Amino acid sequence: MSMNLKVNLKVNGKNYELEVPAHERLVDTLRYRLGLVSVKEGCGRGECGTCIVLVNGLPRHSCLTLTSTLDGAEVTTLEGLAPEGKLHAIQVAFIETRGVQCGFCTPGFIMMTKALLDSNPEPSQEEVKEWLSSVLCRCGSYHYYFAAAKLAGKYIKEGKIYFDEKQVREKYHMKVVGR
């Protein structure tokens, strides 16, 4: 019989009191309990990085993390990067460098870029490559994502952290097809 455990989590700035089975993975809690669909499972065994989120500011494979071990932790997913109606500079940089193809890997790359730029605001090309090589892009968009990380760093350095979502969508002809 599976035992439920109480876990207090702050996810994207919002507090949750959850009761989860001891074996429930963070990827499932975020995606299926909380509806945060940016969090995707690829390999399910710590190899592809698609499921990476930030736990207390550091990147973590949500497929390898048990939610029950995170009582009191702060979790950030792609949905929590910018306030309502805004896009974070990293999101905008990923749009502008046009590397996104199927997009399955993109949340993992963006969260790794966030962790990188938080710890090292001006990474070298080599540092960007090394850091982002922990995520697998099946479409081969690495070159574009490396450029996106550099561009995001430039925006942040210039103090451009958030962009108006509506303006970005209009500029790049992007429609919302689902949240």
Ligand code: FES
């Ligand atoms: S789904 Fe977690 S690393 Fe692949």
Ligand code: FES
């Ligand atoms: S854009 Fe398709 S897996 Fe990376």
